[in-house]
Amino acid sequence: MSESHSAPTIGELLGAARSQLAAAAFAPEPREARVLLGWVLGLGEAQLFARSDQPVAAGAVARFGELLVRRLAGEPVAYLLGEREFYGRSFAVDRRVLIPRPETEQLIEAALGLELPPAPRILDIGAGCGSIAVTLAREIPRARVVATDISPPALRVLRTNIERHGVGDRVFAVNADLATAVRLERMDLVVSNPPYVDAGEAGELSVEVRDFEPHVALFAPQSGHSILERLLAAAGALRPGIHLLVEIGYGQADWLRSATAAAAGIELVDILRDYGGIPRTAVIRKRLGMAP
Numbered sequence: 001m002s003e004s005h006s007a008p009t010i011g012e013l014l015g016a017a018r019s020q021l022a023a024a025a026f027a028p029e030p031r032e033a034r035v036l037l038g039w040v041l042g043l044g045e046a047q048l049f050a051r052s053d054q055p056v057a058a059g060a061v062a063r064f065g066e067l068l069v070r071r072l073a074g075e076p077v078a079y080l081l082g083e084r085e086f087y088g089r090s091f092a093v094d095r096r097v098l099i100p101r102p103e104t105e106q107l108i109e110a111a112l113g114l115e116l117p118p119a120p121r122i123l124d125i126g127a128g129c130g131s132i133a134v135t136l137a138r139e140i141p142r143a144r145v146v147a148t149d150i151s152p153p154a155l156r157v158l159r160t161n162i163e164r165h166g167v168g169d170r171v172f173a174v175n176a177d178l179a180t181a182v183r184l185e186r187m188d189l190v191v192s193n194p195p196y197v198d199a200g201e202a203g204e205l206s207v208e209v210r211d212f213e214p215h216v217a218l219f220a221p222q223s224g225h226s227i228l229e230r231l232l233a234a235a236g237a238l239r240p241g242i243h244l245l246v247e248i249g250y251g252q253a254d255w256l257r258s259a260t261a262a263a264a265g266i267e268l269v270d271i272l273r274d275y276g277g278i279p280r281t282a283v284i285r286k287r288l289g290m291a292p
């Protein structure tokens with residue numbers, strides 16, 4: 001019998017994989033089977049559907065099986081594929097960096113809605129794979145972006161994405177603890193999606209997040225607010241009227257309101273809600289008339 005007669009078809013492979021995914025405790029989406037098989041075969045979801053009776057070669061069956069085993073162990077799809085889309089662009093990701101989240105695109109929208117000089121100097125603190133820094137550089141053609149991260153492995157992924165998106169002359173990756181070594185008074189905008197999860201809440205995270213994403217990207221030391229507190233303190237060094245846009249976690253809006261009210265020289269302009277209605281992006285501004 002030839003291989004094509006004994007080989008499983010696309011439809012059979014998808015059916016079996018969907019059943020296995022449905023039984024996983026962390027509730028993967030059923031369409032992930034199509035995403036993974038499509039990636040192995042180089043086919044889109046509609047093509048898979050149209051070719052569901054087509055047999056799949058042994059090598060591709062094996063590669064799909066390996067991906068499925070890793071997915072069933074909880075590894076996120078973005079790490080399996082090595083990329084994730086953010087604001088319409090593909091970013092290289094692996095276990096050295098947090099997977100960019102769709103809700104962080106709101107921070108991009110907020111930044112693009114601000115009045116900025118034609119060639120703004122932007123600082124992205126905790127840049128990870130560079131989703132924010134690179135996106136702002138691509139969306140604001142004359143922007144120059146300093147992108148800091150404390151994690152040298154994350155910086156290597158960041159540099160890959162800077163190169164991938166052709167912004168090496170305008171995005172500068174810096175190994176730093178928050179904004180130390182950066183002259184904040186020169187910045188026209190500061191953005192950050194910092195770690196904001198409390199280590200005590202680790203048990204509430206899904207296996208996919210807790211066991212696979214870098215803990216330095218998830219957990220703030222001491223408490224969930226500790227990095228946010230340091231960012232608010234740093235914002236005091238900005239020029240009057242300059243904005244700090246910062247992503248916050250679920251349940252942190254009240255804390256942020258009190259913290260900004262108590263902080264010298266800055267004001268909370270707004271907290272934007274994400275698509276799920278959760279307060280997510282804080283718009284903070286150095287008060288006018290307050291010297292850095």
Ligand SMILES: C[S@@+](CC[C@H](N)C(=O)[O-])C[C@H]1O[C@@H](n2cnc3c(N)ncnc32)[C@H](O)[C@@H]1O
Pocket residue numbers: 097098099100101104125126127128129130131132148149150151154176177178179193194195196216217218
């Ligand atoms: C939540 S991730 C955000 C990554 C990326 N900006 C995004 O939105 O997808 C936080 C990033 O901050 C970095 N980080 C954690 N503590 C830091 C610190 N003290 N100084 C600079 N970067 C830090 C982590 O390595 C991680 O890459």
